[in-house]
Amino acid sequence: MIDPFAETDSDFLGSTLAALSTVAPEEALNSLGWSDLLPHLDDADARQALFGLFRAQGRLLVNSSALATLMAHPYLANGWGSTSHVATIQRESPRHGSRTVIMSTPPIGNLLIDRPGEGVRIVASSEVAIRPIDLPGHVNLQEVEVDLVGVPIAIPEEEAAILRAQSQYLGRTALAFDMLGASESALKLAVDHARDREQFGQPIGSFQAVRHLLAWARVDCAALSAVAEQVIDSEEQFLPGYDAIVKALAGRNGQRVCQRTLQVLGAIGFTTEHQHHHFYSRILCMDSLLGSSAALSYELASKYRTSMGAFPDVTLHAAVQAN
Amino acid sequence: MSSTLQGPVDAYADVSAFYDDFERWLAAGPPELVNAVAPETSTSGQMAGMRDLMKALYSEGWSRYGWPVEMGGLGGTIYHRAAMWEALARSGVSKMGAFEHLEVLGPTLLSLGPAEFVSAVFPRFLDGTESWAQGFSEPDAGSDLASIRTRATAMDGGYVVTGRKIWTSWAHYATWCLLLVRTGTAESRHRGVTAMAVNLKSPGVEVRPIAQADGNDELAEVTFDDVFVPADRVIGAVDGGWAVAMDILSHERGTFPWFRHCFLTSQLQEEIEFAAPHADALLADAILDLASSGAASAAGLQSHNEDSPLGPRAAFTKLLLCSAEQSLYDWTIATDGDIAADPADSSAMETRQRYMFSRIVTIYGGSQQMQLDTIAKRILRLP
Numbered sequence: 001m002i003d004p005f006a007e008t009d010s011d012f013l014g015s016t017l018a019a020l021s022t023v024a025p026e027e028a029l030n031s032l033g034w035s036d037l038l039p040h041l042d043d044a045d046a047r048q049a050l051f052g053l054f055r056a057q058g059r060l061l062v063n064s065s066a067l068a069t070l071m072a073h074p075y076l077a078n079g080w081g082s083t084s085h086v087a088t089i090q091r092e093s094p095r096h097g098s099r100t101v102i103m104s105t106p107p108i109g110n111l112l113i114d115r116p117g118e119g120v121r122i123v124a125s126s127e128v129a130i131r132p133i134d135l136p137g138h139v140n141l142q143e144v145e146v147d148l149v150g151v152p153i154a155i156p157e158e159e160a161a162i163l164r165a166q167s168q169y170l171g172r173t174a175l176a177f178d179m180l181g182a183s184e185s186a187l188k189l190a191v192d193h194a195r196d197r198e199q200f201g202q203p204i205g206s207f208q209a210v211r212h213l214l215a216w217a218r219v220d221c222a223a224l225s226a227v228a229e230q231v232i233d234s235e236e237q238f239l240p241g242y243d244a245i246v247k248a249l250a251g252r253n254g255q256r257v258c259q260r261t262l263q264v265l266g267a268i269g270f271t272t273e274h275q276h277h278h279f280y281s282r283i284l285c286m287d288s289l290l291g292s293s294a295a296l297s298y299e300l301a302s303k304y305r306t307s308m309g310a311f312p313d314v315t316l317h318a319a320v321q322a323n
Numbered sequence: 324m325s326s327t328l329q330g331p332v333d334a335y336a337d338v339s340a341f342y343d344d345f346e347r348w349l350a351a352g353p354p355e356l357v358n359a360v361a362p363e364t365s366t367s368g369q370m371a372g373m374r375d376l377m378k379a380l381y382s383e384g385w386s387r388y389g390w391p392v393e394m395g396g397l398g399g400t401i402y403h404r405a406a407m408w409e410a411l412a413r414s415g416v417s418k419m420g421a422f423e424h425l426e427v428l429g430p431t432l433l434s435l436g437p438a439e440f441v442s443a444v445f446p447r448f449l450d451g452t453e454s455w456a457q458g459f460s461e462p463d464a465g466s467d468l469a470s471i472r473t474r475a476t477a478m479d480g481g482y483v484v485t486g487r488k489i490w491t492s493w494a495h496y497a498t499w500c501l502l503l504v505r506t507g508t509a510e511s512r513h514r515g516v517t518a519m520a521v522n523l524k525s526p527g528v529e530v531r532p533i534a535q536a537d538g539n540d541e542l543a544e545v546t547f548d549d550v551f552v553p554a555d556r557v558i559g560a561v562d563g564g565w566a567v568a569m570d571i572l573s574h575e576r577g578t579f580p581w582f583r584h585c586f587l588t589s590q591l592q593e594e595i596e597f598a599a600p601h602a603d604a605l606l607a608d609a610i611l612d613l614a615s616s617g618a619a620s621a622a623g624l625q626s627h628n629e630d631s632p633l634g635p636r637a638a639f640t641k642l643l644l645c646s647a648e649q650s651l652y653d654w655t656i657a658t659d660g661d662i663a664a665d666p667a668d669s670s671a672m673e674t675r676q677r678y679m680f681s682r683i684v685t686i687y688g689g690s691q692q693m694q695l696d697t698i699a700k701r702i703l704r705l706p
Contacts, residue, residue, distance in 0.1 A: 004703045007636070191703050206706045211699035218698050222639040226618035245614045252611060297607035305598040305606065 004191055004218060005184055008225070012048060016056040025064035025105060029053070034066065035083075038073045041170075047232040054174045058181025061278050063140040067174050068104040072112055074166035080155050081122060084109035087167055088144060089289050100144040102130070103289070111144065114164050120155035121148060136272075137182075137282030168290060172243040173231050175286045176250035180224045182286075183257040186279040187217045190261035190269075210264055217260045220253035244296045251293025254283040335388060335399065342406040345385050349414045355379040360415035362669040364676055366532075366541045370496045373420035377451030380407070386449060394433060395446030401627050405578045412585035417677070419582060421454040421493035426578045428455050428501050431570045432520075435559040440520065444499065456497035456523065458488040458545060459568065465490075466693050468503070468568065469513040473547060475504040481553040482506075484521060487546045490687070494543035495530045497523055501571070502547075503564050516564035520556040521547070537679035538672065575688055576637035577627045580620040580644045587651050588613055590677075597659050605654035609647070616640075616647035635701035638694040645684045645691060652681040 003009075019028040029035065034053055040046035053066055071087035086109050091099045100113060108130060114120045129145035155163070191214055194205030204210050228246050231239060258280040262269045269276040287293055335341040349356055356379075359372040380386035381395075389404035390396025404426065408419070419426065425448055432441050447453040464471040473486025484504055494500065500521045507515015523530060527550040532540040559567040591609060598606060619640045626633050633640070656662045656678050664671030685691040699705045 007702070191705070194705060203706045205699075205703075208696075211703075211705050212692070212695045214703055214705065215695035215698040218703060219639055219642050222636070223615035223619065223643055226622050226639075227614050229622070230618050245611065248607070249611050249614065297611070298603060300610050301603035301606040302600070304610065305595060305600065305603065307595075 004188060005221075008222075010048075010052070013052050013056060016049075016052055017059060020053075020056050020060050020062055025057075025062050029064055029066060035069060038070070039077065041073070042237045044233055044235075047237075051173060051177045051228070051232055054177035055181040055184075058178035058183075058282065059185045061138045061182070061185070061275075061282065063103065063105060063138055065104040065108075067171060067178075068102055068108075070174055071167045071171040073170065074163045075112055075114075075120065075155065078159075078163060080120070080163075081110065081112060085112050085122065086110070087112045087114070087171070089171070090115070091289060100146055101133070101289070102142050102144055103140060104142065105140050106130075106142075108142070111146075113144075113146065113148065114155075114160055114167070115148075116161075116164065117157060119153040119157040119160045120163075121151045122154040123148075123151060135281060135285055137278045137280075137285055139282055139285050141285065166238065169238050169243040172247035172290050173228070175290060176224070176228050176246040179250040179254040179283050179286050180221065180228055182279045182282045183217075183221050183224065183254045186258055186261045186276055186283075187214065187221060189274075189276055189279075190214060190217070190264040193265050193268075204264070213260045213264055217257045220257050224249055224253045241300075244291065244300055247291055248293045248296035248300060251283075251287035252297070254287065255293070258283055335403065338400070338402045338406050341388060341399075341403055342410060345407060346410045346413075348383065348385070349410055353379060356411075356414060356416075360417075362673045364538055364669060364672045366493075366539045367496075369418070369539075370420055370493065373416075373418075373422060374451050374454070376411075376416070377422055381450040390429070390449060391433065393442060395449045401578060401624060405581050405624050408578050408582035409585045412582050413589045415589065417586055417590075419579065421456075421496055422451075423579055424455045424457060424493070424497075425449065426582075427575050428457060428571060430574045430577070431567060432501070432558065435518075435567055435570060436520070437555050437557070440555055444520075448499075453498040454493060454496055456491050456494040456500040456543075456545075457571070458491050458494075458500045458502040458521070460488065460490045462487060462489050466690055469516070469565070471503055471505055471516065472509070473502070473504050475506050475517060475519065475552065477506075478551075481551060481556070482519065484519075484547045484550045484552055487544065489542075489544045490533075491530075491543050491545050492541050494523065494545050495532050499523065500545065501558065503568055506562055506564075511562075513565040515562055516568070517561050518558040518564040518567035519552050520558060521550060521552050525550050525552075527551075537676045537683075538666075539676065539680075572689065573632055573634075573637055574627075576623050576633060576640045578624070580616065580640050581624055583644060584613065584616045584620045584647065587647055588617065590655075591651060594655055594659070599658045602654055602658040605650070605657050609650040609654045612643070612647040612650040616643045619643045635697050638689075638697045638702075641689060642691065642694050648681045648684050652678040 016032060019032055037046040037050050057063055065086065068086035072085050075081055076083065076085060086102060086104055088100050088102045088111050091101050102108060108125045111123045111125055111128065112120055113123060123146055131143045131145065133141040133143055135141060194210055194214060195203055197204050227249055231242055231246055262276060262280065265276055268274050355376045359376040363369050363372060377386060384397060385407055387395065387397040388399040389401055392398055432445060448455060459468060461471050461473060473484065473488060475482040475484045500523050502519055502521045504517055504519060505515055506517040527548040529546045531544045533542040533544060534540050535542060591613065623633055623640045655674065661671040661674045662678060666672045
């Protein structure tokens with residue numbers, strides 16, 4: 001089979017994919033020394049390894065405790081909590097209200113529950129009900145039933161605000177890399193199908209309508225990859241406003257890739273016996289967390305229009321520095 | 324020459340220092356810059372402004388960085404050139420004009436052209452006194468470049484060229500044209516093609532400008548009627564023109580997309596004060612598409628700097644830049660109805676012209692469909 005990403009995959013991504021393919025995710029994290037890299041987020045090589053894991057997870061439809069651990073890191077690095085702490089995410093629904101979720105394989109350590117305007121509470125996981133959400137895509141999403149009445153604030157709002165922004169930045173970037181990996185695998189499925197499936201006596205991949213659908217999907221992957229890589233390559237650990245861009249792009253391009261590849265796969269891609277729906281669902285699920293593409297796009301445009309945010313613009317200066 | 328720059332390139336080994344000093348020079352508002360960025364919708368006016376600016380950039384030394392010393396340059400890397408074009412774009416220079424070919428044809432002329440000829444003509448391109456056109460497309464050879472029919476017949480001391488080229492940008496302002504001609508049989512396709520430099524002032528050359536839908540006339544039709552071309556004007560090998568053409572196309576994805584991306588970004592920044600809330604969805608797409616074209620162009624520059632060719636991945640840069648340009652101008656006219664303003668208002672006309680131009684970016688320089696075919700064939704390896 002042809003790998004449409006072989007040309008651009010780094011050696012590091014290759015070894016991460018190999019580790020995740022052979023052993024359980026947590027074991028792979030240990031063998032890669034992944035969490036040892038967390039204190040070195042200011043280093044581009046460490047970021048390459050830290051975020052590369054998520055791209056590999058998306059490619060292979062596996063999940064681990066990495067997202068919840070990564071998002072907890074800014075709080076821990078500033079002296080709050082210990083390494084057993086993991087970060088929760090608020091998932092918002094106008095119809096069903098706000099839910100506290102965590103994306104992690106069990107066992108789950110103590111939970112950091114950060115509420116804008118209030119601050120961070122720390123709750124032992126033994127004191128809450130954690131219910132796995134059975135979604136396609138192997139996302140390992142858990143819903144947390146927690147009553148915060150009477151739970152004291154562990155990190156006051158004035159200190160939590162900046163840590164929350166950092167946690168969100170890391171979480172959005174990680175999800176974007178995961179969605180990139182999932183998009184790439186969805187595309188590979190469709191490319192393989194287009195080479196094998198014959199109609200009118202020839203592979204459907206010889207028809208221009210099909211070829212162009214797949215080529216556009218490859219362009220969407222390339223764009224997301226280039227933008228996400230800038231988060232890694234930048235000399236800044238946090239590029240202002242860039243997390244919203246990367247996550248919005250991941251949602252938009254990821255959904256476009258899934259729509260186009262499903263079209264190429266035809267009805268078989270709409271069945272549960274085919275893998276495609278897992279990638280599609282994974283991307284939809286991740287798009288709904290930490291700001292959807294629609295929400296972030298709206299926020300980017302309206303903030304920029306009203307001059308509340310500077311346009312996130314990467315200059316050559318930054319591009320040169322990164323190399 | 325009245326260069327204000329002293330010393331060899333190591334004075335500017337740090338590209339950031341070069342950028343900062345150049346930006347300071349631009350910020351002082353040199354008359355050539357002021358003139359080049361003033362609203363001007365005629366091709367001849369744009370060309371004159373750009374030529375004067377190039378002359379000033381050469382005499383001050385700025386444009387000489389990134390080019391070899393023996394070619395009139397001061398040494399340095401592609402990043403020096405990219406930095407200069409970025410600063411110009413951010414100062415409002417919208418197009419490289421005919422000097423786009425300095426960036427697109429220049430590297431190929433230097434690496435594949437006959438040294439004696441190139442060292443004689445290249446400095447005059449760099450200093451703005453002469454410019455070049457690129458004669459590829461023909462009436463019956465657009466996307467199918469290998470079917471060109473303009474013929475070069477060998478004779479004593481050179482060749483006689485007869486045929487017709489079309490969509491040749493800036494031909495009526497150019498002294499030279501890098502021409503693709505047929506030297507093999509009609510059936511030889513890409514194997515029987517040769518590249519040569521033809522002086523457009525030669526007897527037998529006729530240039531007819533084409534009036535465009537955006538009000539410009541940068542395109543032209545060029546006919547060659549028994550035009551003599553000396554043998555030392557062949558670029559690359561005889562019958563080796565296809566390799567020259569491919570080398571040129573790879574440079575089209577070098578500094579040019581970075582420059583254009585920077586200009587489009589500065590346009591967004593300039594237009595934002597006129598933004599209307601109803602166009603926010605289009606604005607968001609423009610922001611995301613510009614982020615994509617910026618990241619892809621920067622990665623392309625890095626590849627050029629490392630001398631590792633992008634190959635078929637250059638199609639990503641081209642397609643993403645096209646999407647960014649179209650998204651930006653979709654938003655621009657949605658947020659500001661100046662598209663129907665009196666053409667006598669030069670700034671309104673400029674908006675209209677830029678919008679209209681954004682409609683052809685998916686056609687020129689390798690159509691969108693050819694780019695998608697390249698990706699399908701050479702990256703996805705579809706049958």
